[in-house]
Amino acid sequence: MTGPAIFLLLAGLGAIAWVSARARALRLQTVARTSGRRDAVHSLPGYHGWYVALWTLIPAAIFLAIWANVSPGLITQTVLSDPAAQSLPADAFSRSAILGEARNIASGAQAAAFNPAAQALVEPYRSAISEYGVIGAVLALVLAFAGGAYAFTRVRPDFRARTRVERLVMASLLIASLLAIVTTLGIVVSLLWESIRFFSMVNPVDFLFGTKWSPQSAALGYGNKDAFGAVPLFWGTIFIGAIIAMVVAIPLGLMSAIYLTQYARPQVRKWMKPILEVLAGVPTVVYGYFAALTIAPALRDFAVSVGIHGASSESALAAGLVMGVMIIPFVSSMADDSIAAVPQSMRDGSLAMGATTSETIRKVLIPAALPGVVGGVLLAVSRAIGETMIVVMAAGLAANLTLNPFSSVTTVTTQIVQLLTGDQEFDSAKTLAAFALGLVLFIVTLLLNIVALRVVKKYREAYE
Amino acid sequence: MMHEPQTLAPATETKMTARDVKVFYGDKQAIKGVSIDVDMDNVTAFIGPSGCGKSTFLRTLNRMNDTVASARVEGAITLDGEDIYAPSMDVVQLRARVGMVFQKPNPFPKSIYENIAYGPRIHGLAAGKADLDVIVEKSLRRAGLWDEVKDRLHDSGTALSGGQQQRLCIGRAIAVEPEVILMDEPCSALDPIATAKIEELIHELRGRYAIVIVTHNMQQAARVSQRTAFFHLGELVEYGVTSDIFTNPRQERTKDYITGRYG
Numbered sequence: 153m154t155g156p157a158i159f160l161l162l163a164g165l166g167a168i169a170w171v172s173a174r175a176r177a178l179r180l181q182t183v184a185r186t187s188g189r190r191d192a193v194h195s196l197p198g199y200h201g202w203y204v205a206l207w208t209l210i211p212a213a214i215f216l217a218i219w220a221n222v223s224p225g226l227i228t229q230t231v232l233s234d235p236a237a238q239s240l241p242a243d244a245f246s247r248s249a250i251l252g253e254a255r256n257i258a259s260g261a262q263a264a265a266f267n268p269a270a271q272a273l274v275e276p277y278r279s280a281i282s283e284y285g286v287i288g289a290v291l292a293l294v295l296a297f298a299g300g301a302y303a304f305t306r307v308r309p310d311f312r313a314r315t316r317v318e319r320l321v322m323a324s325l326l327i328a329s330l331l332a333i334v335t336t337l338g339i340v341v342s343l344l345w346e347s348i349r350f351f352s353m354v355n356p357v358d359f360l361f362g363t364k365w366s367p368q369s370a371a372l373g374y375g376n377k378d379a380f381g382a383v384p385l386f387w388g389t390i391f392i393g394a395i396i397a398m399v400v401a402i403p404l405g406l407m408s409a410i411y412l413t414q415y416a417r418p419q420v421r422k423w424m425k426p427i428l429e430v431l432a433g434v435p436t437v438v439y440g441y442f443a444a445l446t447i448a449p450a451l452r453d454f455a456v457s458v459g460i461h462g463a464s465s466e467s468a469l470a471a472g473l474v475m476g477v478m479i480i481p482f483v484s485s486m487a488d489d490s491i492a493a494v495p496q497s498m499r500d501g502s503l504a505m506g507a508t509t510s511e512t513i514r515k516v517l518i519p520a521a522l523p524g525v526v527g528g529v530l531l532a533v534s535r536a537i538g539e540t541m542i543v544v545m546a547a548g549l550a551a552n553l554t555l556n557p558f559s560s561v562t563t564v565t566t567q568i569v570q571l572l573t574g575d576q577e578f579d580s581a582k583t584l585a586a587f588a589l590g591l592v593l594f595i596v597t598l599l600l601n602i603v604a605l606r607v608v609k610k611y612r613e614a615y616e
Numbered sequence: 617m618m619h620e621p622q623t624l625a626p627a628t629e630t631k632m633t634a635r636d637v638k639v640f641y642g643d644k645q646a647i648k649g650v651s652i653d654v655d656m657d658n659v660t661a662f663i664g665p666s667g668c669g670k671s672t673f674l675r676t677l678n679r680m681n682d683t684v685a686s687a688r689v690e691g692a693i694t695l696d697g698e699d700i701y702a703p704s705m706d707v708v709q710l711r712a713r714v715g716m717v718f719q720k721p722n723p724f725p726k727s728i729y730e731n732i733a734y735g736p737r738i739h740g741l742a743a744g745k746a747d748l749d750v751i752v753e754k755s756l757r758r759a760g761l762w763d764e765v766k767d768r769l770h771d772s773g774t775a776l777s778g779g780q781q782q783r784l785c786i787g788r789a790i791a792v793e794p795e796v797i798l799m800d801e802p803c804s805a806l807d808p809i810a811t812a813k814i815e816e817l818i819h820e821l822r823g824r825y826a827i828v829i830v831t832h833n834m835q836q837a838a839r840v841s842q843r844t845a846f847f848h849l850g851e852l853v854e855y856g857v858t859s860d861i862f863t864n865p866r867q868e869r870t871k872d873y874i875t876g877r878y879g
Contacts, residue, residue: 417685495722497718497720497722498722498724498725499683500680500683500718500722501718501722501723501724501785501788502724502734503680503683503711504678504680504711504715504716504718504789505711505712505715505734505735505738505788505789505792506707506708506709506710506711506712506735506738506739506792507708507734507738508708511738515724515734515738516724519724519725519726520724520725
């Protein structure tokens, strides 16, 4: 029996359970109501319907999920005990290749056998699959019936079906929210795991403090000692994301926030703020080719014309400038919120002293809003150093440790992309280095976010 | 609590005059032709029920209504005979001469010292650090706060109690040597003891500055002022010597209000 058929059958059973349980509850409750006691009837008939339907569906669904993971092993066992499997080679690798091929033919994923040995096993496979399919379906249906019948017997006028159903709703909402957390944890664990493998090959001190990055030379067999010094990458990341981008984004974002909150008339603010926020929605790859194709060549030509050495067509400045523009909406909207949160009475107090609007902004509003602004900037930095597309396209790949903004530098994210694209073995130091870089990036952005949220929260409390 | 006799000083010098002042918020008229004189030696109180326009009128006296985009002021208001709404009048100068204390204490989130130094700094009143120290001490003394805060001038002004914060705000207004101080319900957020201190302070400041105080508390108006103006629905119903207003009002509406018929 095929999967979709089982699901249809179960859905049908669930529907029947719902309708019949509801009808039964309705009938029993009508009778119970004649007794005149208010507590004789508890839940609406619909809740009884759901209660029985869920008891019909959930145990069967859980069983099917488990069965889908268990049955392939059982099928392989059955096939191996077939006389036709006796001729299989003893070597585990070619054995599993033949078995896989037979399974694919049997399930229709592959048209014909490449290896004649596989052809002999197709028939045993096919029968085992259908045999276990039938077993699974029968067990699921039995479970559905058993669950439904058990729940059906509990339908009485005063049974608290509503409480049970509500509890299940809450449980499913809880599971939904846990899923995101569990996924994050899973990512952290896998990063940690691969990083530990990397650090068993490369000394963490060499990695964190080494100044020479050339994973290619390690792959060619020149040893790991000098190949994985990540300082140039850290520097490139900080240079682009935390320095150049912030030099652009902090003043522009702050000034636009001040204009929008203090000077702009409501009509102007009404159309300007959404446009600014659209900037945040532009795909980063669009920024990336803007940086690579428009800004970077212009900057190189400029650098050459004024005689700066080491100007490259991929430069830290190009990536940083465009990233700064991308970050403006983040800084601006956080600064906007924190300036708007400064009470009007502060502004009035300053204006009543005879301060001008700009004096009020400089001496009262900005200092009062500073913690919120700092929080916004930290969040923006964490966004900038994790940004990938712009730097991949515009910053270059050369791991230079340089202060020259016109030269090419590389960043942590760029190198992760580099290390993981193309044909790689997943147990070489070169590939595993990507996970170690990812771990460092993750820890740094996590810390930045924690600090930023703390700062913002503390500040919010100050005026409440 | 102190109760010095509410004697009316002979009106020596008229500081501010308002003639037929009308204020509009958009199409709505909030003040309907108010004329009033404020003199140097008497405290003037504005009383009236909520929404009667007393605070709005107060804010026209130092042009704080300019910060409300929809507000429009008609009529003439003068300070020492000079029209404060004339194009030649600089708002910064005006507000240095006509200071203001607000309903809720609003010290800046800076140190006590910096709060007082704020005005002198922006108006360039102090020649140096020593000069500024003198101004800060003098202002805090006048605001009756010096003894309480002299050992912690560099603590945050927002860490003071509500009453201390309000006296800090008065000190901040005094620091720029204004001629007029406008107080918009300065005690409405304070407890009775802090209120008594502010009222005492008003008595001490009387004569040095022309003081106008808006209050919803009639006993307070009776305690601190020598002249009282009663506002109702944007009109100035009655303006006169405080003791007359409270004991012998000429208008029926004033009488109804002070006897608690409405408000």
